[in-house]
Amino acid sequence: MTGSTRAPLTAKQATEVVADPWRVVADKLVAAYRTGSMVRGLEFVAKIVDAAEEADHHPDVDLRYGSVHLTLTTHSAHQLTEADVALANRITGIAAEMALEKLADPVTAIELAIDAMDIGAIRPFWQAVLGYSDGNDKELAELADPAGRLPSVWFQQMDEPRPQRNRIHFDLCLPHDEVHERLQAAITAGGQLLSDEFAPAWWILADSEGNEICLCTWQEKTD
Structure with missing residues (x-):
């Protein structure tokens, strides 16, 4: 050394x-x-x-x-x-x-992968909804948490659709007074709101290929 x-x-x-x-x-x-x-x-x-x-x-x-x-x-x-x-x-x-x-606890890290047919079409949605920036791995179109605290996200090219199952699911917990701004940013970036049945506890969104994410807060569902 x-x-x-x-x-x-x-x-x-x-x-x-x-x-x-x-x-x-x-x-x-x-x-x-x-x-x-x-x-x-x-x-x-x-x-x-x-x-x-x-x-x-x-x-x-x-x-x-x-x-x-x-x-x-x-x-x-x-x-x-x-x-x-x-x-x-x-x-x-x-x-x-x-x-x-x-510390005896295991030292680990987590990364999240999304299978996609058109990575360029769905990547802006995930960047907007997570509030991420461009990561270092350009080959995998990586997205990274600017604060370096949350898991990075990368994309895997699919050869054909797999409609029989959802290819990934996220639960993203946000401050209750920031969730609406993030919700709007995700929709503007090409996302769709699948359900607000459980709001303000959580909203279910998806990108244009159906990959889902729940935006969650500490608040309870309203009747």
Whole structure:
């Protein structure tokens, strides 16, 4: 390993040189540590920030009560690099100095795939209804959450329709005071409202090929 250079790494290469508990998941390095309290977690995060500033390379940090969750990737390269592994190993050292244990919960990521006959026709609907931006994988026409918190969406080309089953279904939970704006954006982008029977608890929409999504709020169904 050559310090904090941004030489690209394959997932296999990163796995071979990164310290435990870091794992490669969906082309990113991920790890989580048990801190026991938010105060202890904040102390850990402060040390991570110092190391990140020194390396001029920065992780995504999720501070929760009792744990800290971390993700590393080189955004400018759209992949893992030596800089990610170097900082991950430095963070592992910080955790060891603080006697922090890795979180036992499994580290996972989720992606959502949509089978489509005409990807260009339905992609604008999904981008509008989810509020996503263009992702890095152009070949799969990927859409990504701008905040980096929700699953990415990619599209798979179909050779022929499969009317016997719905090819995907989403439940998207939104603040109750934002759902109507999102609903209108989805319809404007080519979507259709299938049912508002259960509104304002949820609305059922679909794109032009029938792939469905429910826009959900905390509110209860009105009679």
